[in-house]
Amino acid sequence: MFVTPVASLPGRLALRARDVWPGLLVCVGIAVVASLIGHLVPVLGGAVPAIVIGVGIALVRRPGGRLMPGIEYSSKFLLQCAVVLLGAQLSLASIFEVGLESLPVMLSTLAVCLLAAWAIGRALRIEPRLRTLIGVGTGICGASAIAAVSPVITAASAEVAYAVSTIFLFNVLAVLLFPLLGHALHMSPHAFGLLAGTAVNDTSSVVATASVYGAAALSFAxxxxxxxxxxxxxxxxxxxxxxxxxTASRGMSAAQIGRLVPWFLIGFLVVAIINSLGVITPGVQDGLVQLSVFLIAVALAGIGLSTDVAALRRAGLKPLLLGAILWVLVTATSLLVIWLTGGLG
Known part of the structure; x- marks a missing residue:
């Protein structure tokens, strides 16, 4: 009974490719331009220019018709593939070694950020999905966390665009202000690396922030x-x-509970485990990481192109205020826990 579906698979894939390629090509083109901008201005990375260019095009004329299948493919499936490839940056040895030292700071900042995002976001009457995206983006790792969470909570493109832009704004402020703060507090390079790694979000911004403080701070951060x-x-x-x-009207079965774990998170763990076993050579690892970064740019280009700009205007400045409050809380919590654990100096 599986003969017919298998026999028709090449034809179905060809039809799918025909539908997808026009929009995908547009997203890839935007990602290439965004990556060049990110190379010239490292603090930007490729993600932010990609979503800004996409939103700019949507402002002039929002794509439709033949382009939309490829844009949707880019903003969903390729985004999930990018999350899988992020696992190539991790090994079990580094997870255990650094995790033990940084776990108190990471858990404290994450708990404070998510609770504050829920409570303050609710008080400001910010839409639940948007405050969730800003919360996880600030508390975990910026665009990567937003990329992982957005399909799970079915966030709209406008919400993703607003969240990514908000997180980026405070990453830029961190690059400018954190080194000054570190010197004012006479923080050691190791302590500053812990602060930068837990209170700054996207990798490019962490690198930019910590590199100002020195090589020792950068490697640990x-x-x-x-x-x-x-x-x-x-x-x-x-x-x-x-x-x-x-969304469920009744209890879930065991199979339904198992399906709660998104496939791309399983893939993320599998890639991290493979990397821990030494199967992935340094050269291949670098290639996978660069591919992941590029796929995130492609996906965010798609999100930008499909953004409802009117929805961004309706959101107003309250989400930006929420992002500012969360950024300050995460920074203060990180510094407090580092000080309490004797690691400030």
């Missing part, structure tokens, strides 16, 4: 940031369970 990426897994699974419970 990047590893802390990558370990912090693992928080995507429990948060996404929890949100999937909450979403399923909210």
């Amino acid at each position: 990047v590893v802390v940031k990558l370990v912090r990426t693992l928080m995507i897994i429990p948060i996404t699974v929890t949100l999937a369970a909450v979403e399923a419970r909210r």
Whole structure:
């Protein structure tokens, strides 16, 4: 009974490719331009220019018709593939070594951020999906966390665009202000690396922030940031369970519970385990990481192109205020826990 579907698979794939390629090509073109901009201005990375260019095009003329299948493919499936490839940056050894030292800071900042996002976002009457995206983006790892969570909570393109832009704004402020703060507090390079790795979000911004403080701060900050990426897994699974419970009218079966774990998070773990076994050579690892970064740019270009700009205007400045409050809370919590654990100096 499986003969017919298997026999027709090549034809179905060809039809799917025919539908997808026009929009995909547009997203890839935007990602190439965005990546060049990110190379010239490293603090920007490729993600932010991609979504800004996409939104700019949508402002002039929102794509439709033949382009939309490829744009949707880019903004959903390719985004999930990018999350899978992020696992190539991690190894079990680095997870255990750095995780033990940074775990108190990571868990404290994450708990404070998510609770504040819920309470303050609710008080400001910000739409639940948007405050969730800003919360996980600030508390975990910026665009990567937003990429992982958005399909689980079925966030709209406008919400994703607003969240990514909000997180980026405070990443730029961190690059400018954190080194000054570190010197004012006489922080050691190791302590500053812990602060940068837990209170700055996207990898490019972590690198930019910590590199100003020195090579020792940079090397530790990047590893802390990558370990912090693992928080995507429990948060996404929890949100999937909450979403399923909210939408289900009755109890879930064991099979339904198993399906709560998104496939791309399983893939993320599998790639991290393979990398831990030494199967992935340094050259291949670098290639996979660069591919992941590029796919995120492609996906965010698609999100930008499909953004409802009117919805962004309706959201107003309250989400930006929420992002500012969360950024300050995460920074203060990180500094407090580092000080309490004797690691400030």
